[in-house]
Amino acid sequence: MATREHAGSMDAREYSVSSSRLGDAFSVRAFFHKELPFAVPLQRIDSGVVFGGQRVTAFGMAYMDHHLTDRMQILYYKDDHEFVLRLVPEAANEELLLARGLAPAPDLNGLLRQLNALIAKGRQEAAKPAAQWKFGWTQYDFLAIPDIAFNITAHYTGLEGQRFFAGAGPFRVSEAWQRTAFVLNERGAIVESEATVTTAVDSVAAPGMQPHPKRFVFDKPFVVVLRHNEKRPPYFVLHVQHPELMKPFK
Known part of the structure; x- marks a missing residue:
């Protein structure tokens, strides 16, 4: 659900809002789709990673490539x-934080x-x-990010059945749902979200560390953030905690 903290996170051209009316009932739909391809695809990690006790497919950087590190x-x-990375997609005004x-x-x-x-x-x-x-980045560093792909629809039963007054009379929320889809792999990220609310007339009223090779392996819960730049709120945040959102390694 959007809050004031997320105001201004998207440009008007990046989403659409439409409404329709049938008799005394009306429906409001919001839709958002965004693609963030990487300028240079990242490398596949042949062995994948183990996340939550399950081996899943992964991408990242197994060997040094300056074409990649220039945008990471x-x-x-x-x-x-404990670490934070910034990946810059093809559009330089966008960023993906991990x-x-x-x-x-x-x-x-x-x-x-x-x-x-x-x-x-x-x-x-x-x-x-x-x-x-x-x-x-050095030639000894290693990066592995699980592939993520999901398409989830949720009904907001807490909203359904709620009554409110507007204009001609009392209304009731007959249906409220949202679909969120997200893909993250070596080619980039795609996020899509759709939400619909339908109403009807209510019939009833430490010490310094020494330099060493760094391993950036996302094999524990992590956060994915998509935003235009650091001065604007994110338009997508995902807390990855379970391997169900990933692809099993075969």
Whole structure:
């Protein structure tokens, strides 16, 4: 559900809102579709990764490729268990953030606050000569991201049946649902969302680390964020916690 914190996250041309009326009933539909292809496809990870006890397919960077690292930035690195990466797709004004190691939070806004705090901390650390090795890619570093693909429809039964007054008289929400689809692989990301609300007339009223190879393996819960740039709110946030959203390794 949109909040004021997410106002301005999308341009008007990126989504559509339409309404229709049949007799005393009316329906409102919102639709959003966005494709973020990578300028250079990332590499397939032949062995995949194990996430939640299940081996799933993955992509990333198994060997050094400057065409890839030119469009990948390490925003924060504490260790191989806590880090934030920025992937720049073909459209340079867009960005895809990946964060692993965030503490549990009651909602996505709590995760976003942690993410932004780590990015700010990373900026401070990057200015220190002794820590600069954390923010550059080397031939020994490794990146593995699980493939994600899902298309989920949810009915908001808590809204269905709710009554409200508008214009001619009392109305009742007869149907409220949302479909969200997301794909993330070596070629880029695609996100699509559709929501419909239909109403009817109501008949009843630590110490410094030494430089070492870095392993950016997303084999534990992580967060995916899509946004235009760091000065605008994200238009898509996903907290990946279970392998059900991934592709089994065969």
